[in-house]
Amino acid sequence: MNDLDATLAALADPTRRKVVDLLRDGPKPAGELAEAVQMSAPALSRHLRVLRAGGLVHAQSGDTDGRLRLYSLRPEPFTALQAWLDQVQAFWAEQLGSFKDHVERGR
Numbered sequence: 001m002n003d004l005d006a007t008l009a010a011l012a013d014p015t016r017r018k019v020v021d022l023l024r025d026g027p028k029p030a031g032e033l034a035e036a037v038q039m040s041a042p043a044l045s046r047h048l049r050v051l052r053a054g055g056l057v058h059a060q061s062g063d064t065d066g067r068l069r070l071y072s073l074r075p076e077p078f079t080a081l082q083a084w085l086d087q088v089q090a091f092w093a094e095q096l097g098s099f100k101d102h103v104e105r106g107r
Contacts, residue, residue, distance in 0.1 A: 003055065004084055007077040010054030015039065016047050020073065023057065027072040 001009070011017055018037050022028060028036075034044040048071060051057040055077050059069040 003077065003080055006054040007056065007081050010050050010056050013047065013050070015044075016051055019044075019047060019051060019071075020056065023071060023073045027060075027070040029068055029070055033071065 011020070015037055019033055022033055022036050030044060030048060031041060033048070034041045037044065039047075048057065048059070051071075052059060055074060057071050058074050059071050061067075061069060
C-alpha cells in the first residue's frame with residue numbers, strides 16, 4: 001500500500017475524520033479525544049492506531065506523565081493528499097475547458 005492509499009484508508013472512517021478535525025486545533029490526549037467522539041478509550045485506541053499506521057498522527061509522551069500520550073497531526077500525508085487532489089482538479093478543469101471549447105466551436 002502506498003502512502004496515499006494509507007492516507008485514504010485511514011480517512012475512510014468518519015470517527016477517524018472527526019479525530020483529525022479535533023486535532024486541527026492542536027495536540028490532545030487520547031482521553032479528551034475519546035470523550036469528544038463519545039467512544040470508549042479502548043475503541044478509540046484502535047482508531048488512533050490506524051491513524052498512526054497511516055502516518056497521519058504522531059503520539060508523544062506527556063511532559064509530566066510518561067503514560068499520557070498527546071496526539072498531533074503530521075502535515076506530510078495531508079500535503080501529499082492535497083497535491084494529488086490538485087492533479088485531479090487540474091485534469092477535470094482541462095477536460096471541462098476542452099468540452100467548453102468544443103461546444104462553442106459547434107455554435
